[in-house]
Amino acid sequence: MREGSWPPSRGDSVRSGEDYVEALSERFARVGLWAFDHRWWVLAGCAALIAASLAGAVRVRVDNSFHAYFELDDPFYESYVDFRRDFGSDEVSYIVYEAPQAPYGIWTLDVMRRIAALEDRIVEEVPFVKEVTSPASVELLDPVPDGIRVYRVRDDFPTEQAELLEFRDKLLAKPLYRNGLVSPDGRYGALIVEMERSGADPPELLRVDPERGNAMDNLYPQASYKALERLLAQSGLSDIVFYHTGDVPLGAVVNEITANEASRLALICFAVVGLLLAVFLRRPVGVLGPLSVVLLAIVVTLGAVGWIGWSIDQMFDLMPVLLIAVGVADSVHVISEFRLYHTATGSRRQAVRETLRLVGTPCLLTSLTTAAGFASMSAAPIPAISHFGVYSAVGVLAAFVLTLTLLVVWLTVGRKRKRREASEAALLRARGGRAFQAMLAAITTFSVRHHRALVAATILVFAASAVGMTQLSVESNFLNEFGKSVPVRNTTVFVDGIMGGTLSFSYLIETGKPGAIKDPAVLREIERLQVEAERHGDVVRKTNSIVDFIKDINQTFHDGDPAYHVLPDSRDLVAQYLLLYEMSGGEDAEEWVSTDYSRARLEIRCRLTSSKLLESLIERLNDYLARQPMLHARPALTGMGALWLKLQEYIVDSQIRGFLLAFVAIAIMMCILLRSVKTGLLSMVPNLAPVFLTLGGMGLTGVPLDYVRLLVAPVAIGLAVDDTIHHMTRFRHEFRETGSYEEALRRSMADVGRALFITSTVLVAGFLVFAFSVMDNLGTLGVLLSTTIIMALVADYLIMPALVLTFRPFGPET
Numbered sequence: 001m002r003e004g005s006w007p008p009s010r011g012d013s014v015r016s017g018e019d020y021v022e023a024l025s026e027r028f029a030r031v032g033l034w035a036f037d038h039r040w041w042v043l044a045g046c047a048a049l050i051a052a053s054l055a056g057a058v059r060v061r062v063d064n065s066f067h068a069y070f071e072l073d074d075p076f077y078e079s080y081v082d083f084r085r086d087f088g089s090d091e092v093s094y095i096v097y098e099a100p101q102a103p104y105g106i107w108t109l110d111v112m113r114r115i116a117a118l119e120d121r122i123v124e125e126v127p128f129v130k131e132v133t134s135p136a137s138v139e140l141l142d143p144v145p146d147g148i149r150v151y152r153v154r155d156d157f158p159t160e161q162a163e164l165l166e167f168r169d170k171l172l173a174k175p176l177y178r179n180g181l182v183s184p185d186g187r188y189g190a191l192i193v194e195m196e197r198s199g200a201d202p203p204e205l206l207r208v209d210p211e212r213g214n215a216m217d218n219l220y221p222q223a224s225y226k227a228l229e230r231l232l233a234q235s236g237l238s239d240i241v242f243y244h245t246g247d248v249p250l251g252a253v254v255n256e257i258t259a260n261e262a263s264r265l266a267l268i269c270f271a272v273v274g275l276l277l278a279v280f281l282r283r284p285v286g287v288l289g290p291l292s293v294v295l296l297a298i299v300v301t302l303g304a305v306g307w308i309g310w311s312i313d314q315m316f317d318l319m320p321v322l323l324i325a326v327g328v329a330d331s332v333h334v335i336s337e338f339r340l341y342h343t344a345t346g347s348r349r350q351a352v353r354e355t356l357r358l359v360g361t362p363c364l365l366t367s368l369t370t371a372a373g374f375a376s377m378s379a380a381p382i383p384a385i386s387h388f389g390v391y392s393a394v395g396v397l398a399a400f401v402l403t404l405t406l407l408v409v410w411l412t413v414g415r416k417r418k419r420r421e422a423s424e425a426a427l428l429r430a431r432g433g434r435a436f437q438a439m440l441a442a443i444t445t446f447s448v449r450h451h452r453a454l455v456a457a458t459i460l461v462f463a464a465s466a467v468g469m470t471q472l473s474v475e476s477n478f479l480n481e482f483g484k485s486v487p488v489r490n491t492t493v494f495v496d497g498i499m500g501g502t503l504s505f506s507y508l509i510e511t512g513k514p515g516a517i518k519d520p521a522v523l524r525e526i527e528r529l530q531v532e533a534e535r536h537g538d539v540v541r542k543t544n545s546i547v548d549f550i551k552d553i554n555q556t557f558h559d560g561d562p563a564y565h566v567l568p569d570s571r572d573l574v575a576q577y578l579l580l581y582e583m584s585g586g587e588d589a590e591e592w593v594s595t596d597y598s599r600a601r602l603e604i605r606c607r608l609t610s611s612k613l614l615e616s617l618i619e620r621l622n623d624y625l626a627r628q629p630m631l632h633a634r635p636a637l638t639g640m641g642a643l644w645l646k647l648q649e650y651i652v653d654s655q656i657r658g659f660l661l662a663f664v665a666i667a668i669m670m671c672i673l674l675r676s677v678k679t680g681l682l683s684m685v686p687n688l689a690p691v692f693l694t695l696g697g698m699g700l701t702g703v704p705l706d707y708v709r710l711l712v713a714p715v716a717i718g719l720a721v722d723d724t725i726h727h728m729t730r731f732r733h734e735f736r737e738t739g740s741y742e743e744a745l746r747r748s749m750a751d752v753g754r755a756l757f758i759t760s761t762v763l764v765a766g767f768l769v770f771a772f773s774v775m776d777n778l779g780t781l782g783v784l785l786s787t788t789i790i791m792a793l794v795a796d797y798l799i800m801p802a803l804v805l806t807f808r809p810f811g812p813e814t
Helices: 011-015 020-037 039-057 075-087 109-125 161-172 222-232 247-281 284-308 314-345 348-379 383-411 424-430 434-449 451-469 487-498 520-534 546-557 571-583 588-592 611-627 640-674 677-701 709-738 741-772 776-807
Strands: 092-098 129-133 140-144 147-151 189-195 241-246 503-510 540-544 599-606 634-638
Touching: 020 039, 020 348, 020 383, 039 284, 039 383, 075 503, 075 599, 075 634, 075 640, 092 222, 092 247, 092 487, 109 129, 109 161, 109 189, 109 222, 140 161, 140 546, 147 546, 147 571, 189 247, 222 241, 222 247, 241 247, 241 487, 247 284, 247 314, 247 487, 247 741, 284 314, 284 383, 314 348, 314 383, 314 709, 314 741, 314 776, 348 383, 348 640, 348 709, 383 640, 434 451, 434 741, 434 776, 451 677, 451 776, 503 520, 503 640, 520 540, 520 546, 520 571, 520 599, 520 611, 546 571, 546 588, 588 599, 611 634, 611 640, 634 640, 640 677, 640 709, 677 709, 677 776, 709 741, 709 776, 741 776
Parallel strands: none
Antiparallel strands: 092 189, 092 241, 129 189, 140 147, 503 599, 503 634, 540 599
């Protein structure tokens, strides 16, 4: 729009009452006037909304368990629940320890006594503990004249150091316990704290005190983790070094981060965005208005989660920052236009009316398209992602409604001024100043002169990106999601290097016949699968099954001769061994078989490594079973590790589906908005280009997609289209005014170009706040989204004008 031609005439666009966009714009103008004239009603409504939202927010709890990621009727999840009916929870706290200052290390009498006392306190004081096993309490078998003796050190504690060292030598000679309870060199021991509960259990079973409800420190695993940490930190154990990892601490730390990160990152984002608004808009209202809108939108979103009855999980950490960055965009467009109209007319009321008439409809469409981008995730089979899509869409729409109401109330604040003709200097300042307008004019001139070359360059970008996208891989590593400053990550890496792995898979061996597990033919099939798993030592650290116990019993019956560490040939002999073992007080073997001996469990403990390596392991084991199937039993993969891999599969499928749904939904909206399939599809090109370029760049540089990075496509396309809508609708509006594509582009860029720059800068800065997260995957997501938004701004400045100038979708010039 030419300087000095303010306010703009409505021209044919208003006289044409048939244009539903213009009719909608008039309605938004009336909404603005109503909010302006009834500001106290608006504030009262906001107060009521805050009260209702806070009432819902107090009902929210944090849940990062598998219950948040699987539907209860999911077949794979149901098989895990079935597995737990016989074998209970497979979640543990794995506490490795050493005593470097003691003369005999962990085998020093005093150290062993204190570890035994610590076991007792863990059982007594830590909620949800089923059993604790350590070198002090593990079963050891000795041959006696009438059979075998099952004993534990703690039951008859040695009085002499030499006796304990003899016990050490016997324990280290047992394959059953090496790399599990003790390191092969005997330097490290382990407390294996088995839990009664699992992250797959419903919330009502995870409470320590039912009356305290869902307070985080009242729930598993948080309550168990905190109690364990308190016991390990007691002064009487200061000379023993503990390395605490496993399912319980990993789950608890994720919950803590989820609870703290959302508010911490939101505060940083508020500060950064507030600073940028102060720099660009230079008015208190320009800072306080947008921030109050997004703050209330966040409260509304949290309240909606509570009233629906959902929990918040790690996905929720994304929502406040996303909503701040996205919610401010509409406010920036409104305030930018308001300043121009107010400068020209001197009337706040008239400025509000004309502002919402001009930008109300584009803001509605940007909110709908962004909400559609988020809502597309609701089709995911994973509750956490599905819920994230829904409540994020609710937050975006709440921000839009508040922009039309609460922000208008802010715009009523200020001194009244007499109406006067706006000077060129005043209008120029409202548009960002002479230097900024000169830059926009230069960009426009470049687009006009080189629009065909820009279209050709766009085609090349898509081609190169397509090549890169073919090289994309999907891979995640739960451990690497934590930043290196998070202690549990470093502890887990250390423990994985010296002991058994911290991630477990289980094969449920089903025979369908009571007592069939005692059949040597069945046991040998379990054994050969166990041997095959141990061949993959790059991932597998240890395996456990009933086979290990039977082989140990057989060896004990033959005076500890290693040659007899094999399975017996007779079913009757197996049955006799197990009966004698139970009569002698043996209990540990019960964990590996069902009570009727129709089912057994084979545990495979692995390093907590990348999903790609774990998937490769499972594929190789399944290929082995396909080539050499079990003839006497049916193996089924289950356990927490298997659930995690299945979750990755679901996430990949849901995000690809979500991107396609978002693209289709947004493309349809654009076609409806612009009343032209050609124009609508053309407008999608500058939105797809940055997404394709980001994904293609990831493929070419070897950056894999994980369940967080997969959010880039559906989120980015929902955001990138916002500026395109403002630019395209204004471009179309100015074309109707002038009948010239070139002049329409110059006017559109002069008016909305600054707002596009501000909103993009705010989005980039907002997303870069994720770099302050202690979760590395969130930091990476922030960089990827910021890069995509920068490229989207370039596309709106260059590619979109070039496409319009080349294909002329608005019709012939007049």
